[in-house]
Amino acid sequence: MPADYSAVLVFIIAGTGIVVFTFLLSWFVQPRNPYKVKTETYECGEPIFEQSWTQFNNRFYIFGLIFVIFDVEAVFLFPWAVAFKSLGLFALVEMVIFITILLVGLVYAWKKGALKWV
Amino acid sequence: MEAYVFYLFAFIIIASGIAVVTMRNIFHCALMLIFCLFTVAGLYVLLSAEFLAVVQVLLYVGAVAILMIFAIMLTSRLAGREVQLSNEQTFVGGFLALVFALGIFYAVNATYFVPSDAVLGRENSLAIGKLLMTEFVLPFEVISVLLLAALIGAIIIARREGN
Numbered sequence: 582m583p584a585d586y587s588a589v590l591v592f593i594i595a596g597t598g599i600v601v602f603t604f605l606l607s608w609f610v611q612p613r614n615p616y617k618v619k620t621e622t623y624e625c626g627e628p629i630f631e632q633s634w635t636q637f638n639n640r641f642y643i644f645g646l647i648f649v650i651f652d653v654e655a656v657f658l659f660p661w662a663v664a665f666k667s668l669g670l671f672a673l674v675e676m677v678i679f680i681t682i683l684l685v686g687l688v689y690a691w692k693k694g695a696l697k698w699v
Numbered sequence: 700m701e702a703y704v705f706y707l708f709a710f711i712i713i714a715s716g717i718a719v720v721t722m723r724n725i726f727h728c729a730l731m732l733i734f735c736l737f738t739v740a741g742l743y744v745l746l747s748a749e750f751l752a753v754v755q756v757l758l759y760v761g762a763v764a765i766l767m768i769f770a771i772m773l774t775s776r777l778a779g780r781e782v783q784l785s786n787e788q789t790f791v792g793g794f795l796a797l798v799f800a801l802g803i804f805y806a807v808n809a810t811y812f813v814p815s816d817a818v819l820g821r822e823n824s825l826a827i828g829k830l831l832m833t834e835f836v837l838p839f840e841v842i843s844v845l846l847l848a849a850l851i852g853a854i855i856i857a858r859r860e861g862n
Contacts, residue, residue, distance in 0.1 A: 590704065620788035637772045645769045648761040648854040657756050657842070663826025666769050668771055672832040675839065682738070682843040695854045 643695050647687075654683055711738045726771055733764040750823040793840055 622629050635663055661676055722728045734834040736759040743752035831839050 582763060588743075593736075599795060636774070638770075639773055641767055643728055643775055643854065643857045645766050646857060647850065649766055650850045650853070652762040654843070655840070656757055660750065660824045660828030660831055661755070662828075663822075663824045664832060667829065668832050675832055678840060679843045682840070682847055683850075686847045689851055690854050693854055693858065695858065 629666065640698065647695070649689060650682070654680070701745065708738050708741045708745065711735075712742070726768070729764065729768050729771055732767070733760055736764060737761050746820045748823065750827055757862070 657679070658676075661672060665672055705794065712735055715731045718731040719728050720733060722731060737756065740752040740755040740760070743749070743755055
């Protein structure tokens with residue numbers, strides 16, 4: 582392991598440790614007498630009328646799919662940006678082509694109304 | 700030290716992997732899968748493949764797993780209900796998994812890995828970026844065409860399903 586990652590490891594351990602400690606502490610000190618009103622979900626005083634597990638609108642899925650495509654694009658942007666200084670203009674042209682091809686997809690999605698919330 | 704961290708990560712990966720297939724609520728399974736994939740990113744860091752680790756987090760944790768959670772939340776019959784997640788073939792499946800694991804173990808044990816003399820690059824993403832922009836220009840541009848095809852295909856399929 583590269584040495585400079587030990588800080589990350591300490592961070593992970595401390596982060597998890599604090600959360601676990603807090604949960605354990607509250608588990609030990611809390612009084613337990615649950616009754617019906619107490620265990621209900623708090624919704625600003627409104628009586629609850631439905632489970633919180635509802636079906637979400639299907640339209641979210643197409644946004645998710647488009648997001649994944651552009652997420653993959655972003656992955657290629659990072660090494661390009663790091664190497665950009667040593668590559669110069671040619672790399673810029675390549676990336677413009679890369680993004681333009683993907684922009685066609687975005688325009689397509691736009692024209693097809695996939696981005697519209699009906 | 701490195702070995703201990705590896706064992707810690709390996710233990711978390713296996714434990715969360717088992718949790719993915721044994722938990723009752725399919726939503727919790729998806730969360731466990733995210734945990735598992737995240738720890739795999741930790742393994743990549745251990746192997747000094749930082750760029751791969753970031754890609755793992757960005758794509759698998761950030762995109763693929765989120766898409767799975769989307770799919771669960773968008774399916775009316777799945778979210779929050781007790782779904783039949785396992786069938787009668789637990790033992791057959793477990794046996795096959797064991798055989799597979801032993802096979803992998805045997806194969807790894809029997810292979811002699813030649814240590815490479817190549818020095819691990821400190822500047823991971825810089826090297827990848829340079830190669831992408833010089834030697835692998837064509838594959839790089841083809842990727843964008845591939846992504847375009849995937850995007851258009853996804854829109855066509857999703858719209859047809861919607862209507």
